[in-house]
Amino acid sequence: MDIQLDQAPCGYFSISDSGIVRSVNQTLLDMLKLERSELLGRHIESTMSVTNKLFFHTYFYPYIQLYGHVDEMYFSFRTSDQQDVPVLLNGVRQTRDGESVVDCVVVVMRKRIEHEKDILQTKTKLQELYQATQEANKELERLHEEYEVKQQALLKVNDQLEAMASTDPLTGLKNRRFFQNSLLASLILLEQQQRHFSLLVIDIDHFKSINDTYGHPIGDLVLGNLAGLLQSMSRSSDVVARYGGEEFVIILAECDHDQAMEVAERYRFEVASSDWGQYNITVSIGVATAVQGDTDTSVFQRADQALYASKTAGRNRVTHADHL
Template identity: 45%
Template sequence: MKERLKYAPCGYISITHEGMVTDVNHTFLDMMGYTREDLVHKHIETIMSTANKLIFHSYFYPYINLYGHVEELYLRLKDSKGESIPYIFNGRRFVLEGVEIIDCVLVQMGKRIDYELELRSAKKQIEDAYWEKDQTLVKLKQIHMEIEQKQQELIEINTILVERSNTDKLTGLKNRRFFQEKLEEQIIRYRKMEEPFSIYIIDIDYFKNVNDTWGHQTGDYVLENLAEILTSHTHEKDIVARYGGEEFVMILPNMEEAESKIKAENLRHAIANTSWEMINITVSIGIATFNPKDSDITIMAKADQALYASKENGRNRVTHIIDINEKLL
């Protein structure tokens, strides 16, 4: 590593495709309180919480594999004391002497913390002002105004961070993390109100051929336009998200088996009959409808099994898990 890079004003880590740390600069080690021996030859996920591992898997790896780079990924990493430190994470993949390496730049997110400190400081000033004889009413009003401004700024920053953490950058759809949260909420609603719902897993047929033949720009075009089609076929309470790569997922409240198959077939037909310029795009769809014995894991496994059946039976088709079960009886 070059001397300037070792002491650059930001953290720097090199990892393998599997996530093993191969190099790290002094700046990051100093910020986090680690030594080189603590991190080098260790997996980068060893300094992540479970939630951040999920973000890393659902966003970082798919983007690196698909585009070769990742920009502005918000993550929290554990320092040597176990404290959670916020970072903006950028990565780029390249091949050195036949070996794939991913270089990562980490910029610490201190702004949000600074706003919190400023807010606390402003509140402390108010408390002091009440006890100090030489403070005037004008000074108190000014401090109140500053507090309101800092509170609003903090709310806006939190809103932006939450939206970024829940949104797929390419398509503008919600991401896997948001989908998982909404699925858990839907299951709770089912337990309380017995409100039925169905799950779709939608996979673009032969998407790898699109990227290999027409390039990733065309692949992005397909993903963006498919997201628009899916959104146009949803109701207000429906959830549509990008699950990763060329897979999309949907939660359809108040929808049982028969209706879910009709809606999925209409959706499949709309996609197949859309003008895709130079290429023809179709999708395979797997469906599962929640029942009392299901969990978030089992219903996704059922939908995935149904998707696999759609692919095995020729693709460009819809399969509900009950179709498979009925054939086995």
């Protein structure tokens, strides 16, 4: 250290990021009544009281790390004979020889009494702040735990509501609203990614006679049993829904014309050959394979027209819209 800095009319010291003193001028040593060997290599906090250590930790370190400098910080060091030395502290953080260091300059304060009052007030405020922070943290933790519990409960309720909103209560299948949203999503995938799909519209043949002969409770039982059969035969990628009354719809993902006809025929055959007890249940099916430019209305109308053709041709059969 050159003599000008060593004998400067203000104290100077340089510390590492961890607070170890790297260099110090004679002015500061005289101020603290220390020998150079007593301070070099030691932590700068060894020259501070407990109160000022807390102050140093609370203000100096965070500020210097965040902004890279500290300007006009009122502070106190402690001499070797335990006397407080109030100072005005300035510091700047920089890199020297590949190492991050903090260079500081201190000037002895003249208004010692006022400074000591400031220190006392600061200490009191810090203690109050610490206590308030501890209490606030505990309350925050409690509120956070309470929030997590309520959030999980809310998510569960939302899931239940979503399931209720998209489920047909009689059959347990997806409802018409869910089907329509899925149909729109499938059309978007067709347009953007050329992912083809087909639509089946399925209607129970002579269902009105079942209701008229056996009553609506039996009709509801038939609807539920048929829904279970359709769901059990479908893939996880398919959407099986009750459209309304005795009519069901199925969106067959990644199915072209021929594949859709095979699947639809399998549904028809399985329904016709299943044991329904004293009831004879068959279904008529209309099929439409979506093409570029289709809308949800157009593809459904084509499948519905194909269903009508199956009905008028004698029921218990499958018709593709392309054959009309």
